[in-house]
Amino acid sequence: MSLEIQDSEFDIVIAALQPNLTTFFEAWRPFFSRFHIIVVKDPDLAEELQIPTGFDVKVYTKSDMGVLGATSIDFSGHSCRYFGYLVSRKKYVISIDDNCLPAKDNGGLIVDAVSQHMSNLKTPATPFFFNTLYDPFRKGADFVRGYPFSLREGVECMLSCGLWLHNADYDPMTHVVKRNQRNTTYVDAVMTVPIGAIMPVSGINVAFNREVLGPVMFPALRLRKDGKHRWDTLEDIWNGLCAKVVCDRLGYGVKTGLPYVIRSDAEAGKALESLKEWEGVKVMDDVLPFFQSVKLSTTATTVEDCVKELASIVKEKLGPQNAIFAKAADAMEEWAKLWESHGAQSS
Amino acid sequence: MATTVTVPSPSAPSTPLLKDELDIVIPTIRNLDFLEMWRPFFQPYHLIIVQDGDPSKTIKVPEGFDYELYNRNDINRILGPKASCISFKDSACRCFGYMVSKKKYVFTIDDDCFVAKDPSGKDINALEQHIKNLLSPSTPLFFNTLYDPYREGADFVRGYPFSLREGAKTAVSHGLWLNIPDYDAPTQMVKPRERNTRYVDAVMTVPKGTLFPMCGMNLGFDRELIGPAMYFGLMGDGQPIGRYDDMWAGWCMKVICDHLGLGVKTGLPYIWHSKASNPFVNLKKEYKGIFWQEDIIPFFQNVTIPKECDTVQKCYLALSEQVREKLGKIDPYFVKLADAMVTWIEAWDELNPSTAAVENGKAK
Numbered sequence: 001m002s003l004e005i006q007d008s009e010f011d012i013v014i015a016a017l018q019p020n021l022t023t024f025f026e027a028w029r030p031f032f033s034r035f036h037i038i039v040v041k042d043p044d045l046a047e048e049l050q051i052p053t054g055f056d057v058k059v060y061t062k063s064d065m066g067v068l069g070a071t072s073i074d075f076s077g078h079s080c081r082y083f084g085y086l087v088s089r090k091k092y093v094i095s096i097d098d099n100c101l102p103a104k105d106n107g108g109l110i111v112d113a114v115s116q117h118m119s120n121l122k123t124p125a126t127p128f129f130f131n132t133l134y135d136p137f138r139k140g141a142d143f144v145r146g147y148p149f150s151l152r153e154g155v156e157c158m159l160s161c162g163l164w165l166h167n168a169d170y171d172p173m174t175h176v177v178k179r180n181q182r183n184t185t186y187v188d189a190v191m192t193v194p195i196g197a198i199m200p201v202s203g204i205n206v207a208f209n210r211e212v213l214g215p216v217m218f219p220a221l222r223l224r225k226d227g228k229h230r231w232d233t234l235e236d237i238w239n240g241l242c243a244k245v246v247c248d249r250l251g252y253g254v255k256t257g258l259p260y261v262i263r264s265d266a267e268a269g270k271a272l273e274s275l276k277e278w279e280g281v282k283v284m285d286d287v288l289p290f291f292q293s294v295k296l297s298t299t300a301t302t303v304e305d306c307v308k309e310l311a312s313i314v315k316e317k318l319g320p321q322n323a324i325f326a327k328a329a330d331a332m333e334e335w336a337k338l339w340e341s342h343g344a345q346s347s
Numbered sequence: 348m349a350t351t352v353t354v355p356s357p358s359a360p361s362t363p364l365l366k367d368e369l370d371i372v373i374p375t376i377r378n379l380d381f382l383e384m385w386r387p388f389f390q391p392y393h394l395i396i397v398q399d400g401d402p403s404k405t406i407k408v409p410e411g412f413d414y415e416l417y418n419r420n421d422i423n424r425i426l427g428p429k430a431s432c433i434s435f436k437d438s439a440c441r442c443f444g445y446m447v448s449k450k451k452y453v454f455t456i457d458d459d460c461f462v463a464k465d466p467s468g469k470d471i472n473a474l475e476q477h478i479k480n481l482l483s484p485s486t487p488l489f490f491n492t493l494y495d496p497y498r499e500g501a502d503f504v505r506g507y508p509f510s511l512r513e514g515a516k517t518a519v520s521h522g523l524w525l526n527i528p529d530y531d532a533p534t535q536m537v538k539p540r541e542r543n544t545r546y547v548d549a550v551m552t553v554p555k556g557t558l559f560p561m562c563g564m565n566l567g568f569d570r571e572l573i574g575p576a577m578y579f580g581l582m583g584d585g586q587p588i589g590r591y592d593d594m595w596a597g598w599c600m601k602v603i604c605d606h607l608g609l610g611v612k613t614g615l616p617y618i619w620h621s622k623a624s625n626p627f628v629n630l631k632k633e634y635k636g637i638f639w640q641e642d643i644i645p646f647f648q649n650v651t652i653p654k655e656c657d658t659v660q661k662c663y664l665a666l667s668e669q670v671r672e673k674l675g676k677i678d679p680y681f682v683k684l685a686d687a688m689v690t691w692i693e694a695w696d697e698l699n700p701s702t703a704a705v706e707n708g709k710a711k
Contacts, residue, residue, distance in 0.1 A: 133543065140541065146531070147560055163492060169505050194557035196554070198490065202506075256492055285509065
């Protein structure tokens with residue numbers, strides 16, 4: 001039940017938070033060069049971007065964001081990538097942070113993260129029952145004894161969440177306490193996140209079906225001290241939770257695991273500064289019970305409907321607890337509008 | 348008290364041996380030659396051998412192992428009429444071993460499972476990994492994308508709530524197999540040559556609310572936390588179904604663990620599964636199960652255990668009532684099974700009187 005997906009259906013979206021992208025693009029050249037690439041420059045970044053030649057690249061900057069008119073969505077920092085999601089005209093998007101390079105697998109071979117994401121999106125997800133051999137559609141694997149036959153067709157995978165070697169995606173507290181720890185374990189598996197289960201989706205290395213999921217792939221939750229380091233943000237975590245709830249409601253799949261990218265140390269020493277005013281320590285304690293219990297109505301049959309309903313529930317239930325949630329709900333509604341006016345078309 | 352043995356590895360913390368707290372339960376109908384390969388890892392432990400099939404046959408246990416062995420005559424003698432709940436001519440009989448064990452932890456392994464090698468070529472001490480899994484918490488409420496956060500070199504990822512980082516107690520450690528994969532008969536027939544060669548270097552918690560097919564080939568569990576739920580059902584001789592014993596136990600166990608807030612892990616360790624059973628024989632055994640499971644799964648996905656059930660036994664008995672009521676409609680087998688589930692609990696409590704009165708877990 002593999003889907004036929006062409007390269008031409010993909011956009012690669014890169015958020016440029018640093019000006020010199022030469023090393024990044026050169027390392028990714030073998031895997032990126034056949035795709036159209038959207039680079040979105042962080043509107044707070046003053047310097048000119050340096051991108052090597054030989055790529056089909058379109059760069060978007062702060063002035064391009066003006067096309068949206070006045071909007072409450074803040075596209076600064078890591079959130080600038082979402083502008084790329086909006087302006088892309090392709091069915092699928094892959095997005096990787098600009099401080100990540102291709103990783104090597106256990107055999108020493110360089111991993112083509114792009115192809116792995118494509119494979120994850122092409123093959124079905126199996127959210128209704130956990131397969132103990134992980135992805136049953138992978139070569140050399142299958143459904144195990146006891147896996148109901150009626151559930152073996154699977155559903156379409158809409159979101160593929162990859163991982164990171166070396167500098168793992170930790171919160172600032174963990175970075176400070178375990179400053180020398182590096183993720184060196186390459187877990188050779190892709191698996192479907194079961195229906196009803198939720199997880200923190202890291203925006204560092206993701207791919208998704210933009211045509212279907214676009215309306216829920218938003219930068220809505222911003223911490224008061226949202227910053228340039230990944231640990232200063234929770235926007236992707238919030239995005240992922242919303243996306244998973246919507247996927248569960250509509251019968252779509254979410255996968256996690258391969259591909260790995262290797263993430264540089266560039267930020268690692270600065271976590272202590274972020275701790276001073278970091279509100280992230282408490283935020284997720286409020287967020288999680290909400291997402292564990294939220295139920296979207298059966299009348300919500302499209303992603304847009306789900307997002308609108310979710311936004312109003314967020315406003316009602318979480319809004320009173322913390323202003324950042326009320327703002328998130330507003331941003332979700334604003335995104336739905338922007339998506340309708342600017343994002344919806346695919347070519 | 349746990350006995351700590353220092354493993355010569357300067358950076359890695361040592362795993363307690365638990366040699367006085369763990370029993371190894373092995374069902375067998377043939378021989379126990381496979382134990383020779385496991386000797387370096389198993390010898391410190393007490394073995395409970397459950398001999399299936401002809402009780403007049405003598406099963407030779409390799410020298411140097413401390414063991415107790417039960418054949419069918421022993422099972423009948425010890426349980427009397429309650430012995431009806433223990434399967435005959437099926438490895439499901441292993442659960443008798445769980446019942447008679449006096450230890451906190453049980454590790455069970457099939458007699459065609461050998462020591463596997465990790466990608467570096469080193470022999471895998473599967474038992475040590477199971478112990479690690481059982482002694483460290485699970486994380487059933489939120490999936491950690493870096494898998495087991497308690498593993499050395501890993502942690503909780505960004506976005507993981509701090510209030511959940513203590514985790515839940517781990518009740519079950521489900522290991523995997525290299526070489527002959529645990530496929531059902533139809534898959535075996537279509538892919539007779541497929542071997543599992545992929546070593547996935549991870550342990551993870553099966554999320555709350557998620558069911559999975561639990562394989563009994565390489566399994567560890569905390570008997571005090573979940574033992575009474577590990578009944579392997581009515582299979583084999585005189586029964587319409589086989590090869591669903593561990594599946595049944597796994598589904599019952601998981602809904603009870605979810606109810607009581609206990610965790611279930613899957614992944615490492617790997618063992619080397621050497622023997623491919625005959626797919627035609629398997630098909631006959633599994634045949635009814637393949638159709639029945641289409642109803643069984645929705646049953647388990649929707650079952651609710653009453654809030655007041657705060658021990659494993661109470662949960663299990665509540666489950667047996669629902670099995671009788673809801674699955675009994677599909678086939679009279681399930682009425683028999685529900686009866687057997689009740690008999691099992693009665694037998695368990697009889698053989699384990701001190702735990703009958705103790706709360707095994709708290710309902711959340």
